[in-house]
Amino acid sequence: MIEKETLDKLKFDERGLIPAVVVDAESGRLLTLAYMNRESLDITLERGLTCFYSRSRDELWLKGETSGNYQHVVDIAADCDFDALEVRVVKDGPACHTGADSCFHNQLYTGDVAEPFSYEGLMELLRGRKTSPTEGSYTSYLFDKGIDKILKKVGEESTEVIIAGKAQDKAETIYEIADLAYHVMVLMVEMGISLDDIKRELAGRHVIDKKVKQEKMV
Secondary structure, three states: OOOHHHHOOOOOOOOOOEEEEEEEOOOOOEEEEEEEOHHHHHHHHHHOEOEEEEOOOOEEEEOOOOOOOOEEEEEEEEOOOOOOEEEEEEEOOOOOOOOOOOOOOOOOOOOOOOOOOOHHHHHHHHHHHHHOOOOOOHHHHHHHHOHHHHHHHHHHHHHHHHHHHHOOOHHHHHHHHHHHHHHHHHHHHHHOOOHHHHHHHHHHHHHHHHHHHHHHHO
16 A cells, blocks of 8 residues: 555656556566556556556556556555666566567676575576486486485485484484485476475465365354
């Protein structure tokens, strides 16, 4: 809910536009930079879907209207000067018209600082090991051996987690859970299961649990 007084503070440029930085609410990844005018912002607030103003076509465009890759708005924040917006979204598909997950995919520079670990980054690495096998890679070896070998490793690592947990060895249990998580993710790649598939499943269960709690309370 946005108060009218807050909206009135927004500073649109001479063309009546304000930049909108769109961010994936789940991963925190920058998806795109677009522009809104007051009308497209009003549509965004009313429908809960991103609507932008195309400077090249001189018209409004609802993201996903033709591609189906809608962006569901989680929240919108203005910067300190009220002349730019951050729009956090849950997306139905790629943000870029090229089919890329983000419009920012043309790498210009890579520094020496290590990129923070993320499950998304690991999944991307695993997919790469499947589509472009690397000699000496354990992951490529698993994909080469196929589903039976992968399932065997998932079973073995599950047993290791049970043994470490039963011994109440926290450090060893963490180590074995990490091994299990890795092999489960290899299985996911092999079967074409994405992290979003798992998130949606867990989110659905969360809703069910909430309803059950409400029913019990009544």
